[in-house]
Amino acid sequence: MIKVSAPKADGLRITAYHLDALLTGLKELIKPSRLTIHYPLEKRWVNERFRGFIVNDMEKCISCFQCAWACPVNAIWMYRAPNGKFYPGIRYEQCILCHFCVDACPVGSLQGTTIHDVAFPDLSSTVFEPEDMANVPNVIDESKYIVKYEVENGNLIMRRIPRGSK
Amino acid sequence: MYLVQIPLVEPIIKFLLGVPIIGPIVEFLMWEPVFAVWFLPGLVGLFVVLIYTIWWERKAAGRVQWRYGPLQISRRTGGIIQPVSDLIRYMLQEIILPDDANMPYFLHVPVLAFFVALTPLLFLPAGPHLIAIYTPYNILIVVVLLSIFNLAMVTMGWASNDKWAFIGTVREALVYVAYEVSFMSSIISMLILYATADPFKAVSSQSWLPGAIMNPLAFLLAIITTAMATDRYPFEIVTNESDVVAGPFTEYGGLMFGLTMTVTYEKGYIMSLLISLLFLGGWSGPYIWILGDLSPAFWLGFRVFLLMMFFSFLRAVYPNYRLDQVLKIGWKTLLVLSVVSLIISIAWRVV
Numbered sequence A: 001m002i003k004v005s006a007p008k009a010d011g012l013r014i015t016a017y018h019l020d021a022l023l024t025g026l027k028e029l030i031k032p033s034r035l036t037i038h039y040p041l042e043k044r045w046v047n048e049r050f051r052g053f054i055v056n057d058m059e060k061c062i063s064c065f066q067c068a069w070a071c072p073v074n075a076i077w078m079y080r081a082p083n084g085k086f087y088p089g090i091r092y093e094q095c096i097l098c099h100f101c102v103d104a105c106p107v108g109s110l111q112g113t114t115i116h117d118v119a120f121p122d123l124s125s126t127v128f129e130p131e132d133m134a135n136v137p138n139v140i141d142e143s144k145y146i147v148k149y150e151v152e153n154g155n156l157i158m159r160r161i162p163r164g165s166k
Numbered sequence B: 001m002y003l004v005q006i007p008l009v010e011p012i013i014k015f016l017l018g019v020p021i022i023g024p025i026v027e028f029l030m031w032e033p034v035f036a037v038w039f040l041p042g043l044v045g046l047f048v049v050l051i052y053t054i055w056w057e058r059k060a061a062g063r064v065q066w067r068y069g070p071l072q073i074s075r076r077t078g079g080i081i082q083p084v085s086d087l088i089r090y091m092l093q094e095i096i097l098p099d100d101a102n103m104p105y106f107l108h109v110p111v112l113a114f115f116v117a118l119t120p121l122l123f124l125p126a127g128p129h130l131i132a133i134y135t136p137y138n139i140l141i142v143v144v145l146l147s148i149f150n151l152a153m154v155t156m157g158w159a160s161n162d163k164w165a166f167i168g169t170v171r172e173a174l175v176y177v178a179y180e181v182s183f184m185s186s187i188i189s190m191l192i193l194y195a196t197a198d199p200f201k202a203v204s205s206q207s208w209l210p211g212a213i214m215n216p217l218a219f220l221l222a223i224i225t226t227a228m229a230t231d232r233y234p235f236e237i238v239t240n241e242s243d244v245v246a247g248p249f250t251e252y253g254g255l256m257f258g259l260t261m262t263v264t265y266e267k268g269y270i271m272s273l274l275i276s277l278l279f280l281g282g283w284s285g286p287y288i289w290i291l292g293d294l295s296p297a298f299w300l301g302f303r304v305f306l307l308m309m310f311f312s313f314l315r316a317v318y319p320n321y322r323l324d325q326v327l328k329i330g331w332k333t334l335l336v337l338s339v340v341s342l343i344i345s346i347a348w349r350v351v
Helices: A011-030 A066-070 A100-104 B007-018 B022-030 B032-038 B043-064 B082-092 B103-116 B138-145 B148-160 B163-194 B199-204 B216-229 B255-279 B294-317 B323-350
Strands: A042-044 A054-056 A076-080 A086-090 A110-112 A145-152 A155-162
Touching: A011 B043, A011 B294, A054 A086, A066 A076, A066 A100, A100 A110, B007 B022, B022 B032, B032 B043, B043 B082, B043 B255, B043 B294, B082 B255, B103 B148, B103 B255, B138 B163, B138 B199, B138 B255, B148 B163, B148 B255, B163 B199, B163 B216, B163 B255, B163 B323, B199 B255, B216 B255, B216 B294, B216 B323, B255 B294
Parallel strands: A042 A145
Antiparallel strands: A054 A110, A076 A086, A145 A155
16 A cells, blocks of 8 residues: 655745745736637637538439448438439438538539538427528627637647638 | 715715705714714625625636636626626525424524624724724724624534534534634734734834734734635635535525625625734825725725735635644644744734
């Protein structure tokens, strides 16, 4: 058994430790080095073609099932349409936005968009049937800043860019 | 009958004194002892300090821990009205009464504690003309009356008849005996230094050197024991959330919890007032003409705010001691230090 004991320290060193702790706290109090984002008012910067919400063009779709085969989480279900063909619908509660289906599509009818954060009122509305797949959801963007993380001299810093200026 | 003079609101007061029914009421409120009880250092001062300190405590801890703290309610002011919204929430919540609790004590003690424990404020001045009851022994009376808080907390925990409340109560009793001797002797060493228990004479004898420099050891002791007494980190033993939920207050909910939560802040307010008077030079500062009699209260309030902010700030910096460690510090280190501080004070008197 290993017995852990408190490190030996004399009065002077204890005082130094206390002062050090208080000074560190004071430094953070005056200029906190926090990296938190105020989410609805600030958004994190992402690459221009970062994978997002997926839409389908039923005109182009040839009903080949490639997207459903490719899907690693079985989020794509094929629905039979009145014309006898099958069209994909995505369940967003399962979808991991990997865009394998977009890559697998031979005619480019499945397309990714740049919408990354969508809120659903309930579970049933996360199920998108083929008719819903065509329209892009209505997104209200409240963000005024875009936050970019950068490494400078080994320190992680965050930079706020006003929305309009890119 | 001395009315408190404030040049800033003088015209309004003069006008109100002439109005038939409101006039006598205003005259009564502006009468020195009543003003001291209701405004400064009494209820209004207490509520301003309470709201600010609770907000500051959460905000400072948030900043140090790389969070934002309360922000969403009134973003522009940094969420300063968060305690008010909490108060409204407490008022709307149901007060749950446990079956096993000793009902009369359980219900009455928090309310009594909130008001009766304010009696020390009757004896503390906020300036040369702001005091409710003046005797030459005011500081000793305050130190004795401070123990009402402990009595109330022990009664609350006992009346709750709950496991966590009982453990919290026992802890409160143990911590109380650990800090009380050192706190008393740090105050007594200052009384020996000034050779008086009169707050006015104590302040006037610090005119050229504050008490904290005359006897730094007593000041350090007073700071540490106040942190212990008001349940501040690193001595948060009684209401330590991870150990005993909320200690003696575990069974309280709704408005009753709001009352019990403010009890420790009240104690912090009174003890900060005491420390400001005895160690930090009281209300000494440049006279502000426009505030009149409130000018000393302003300078005293400045010190009290700084002290309360410091005690709240400790939460963000320190981890917590165990109960046995606190008892060891109280009975071993602080007791020795308090004897040394008494000797320093006696040496000052003799030399």
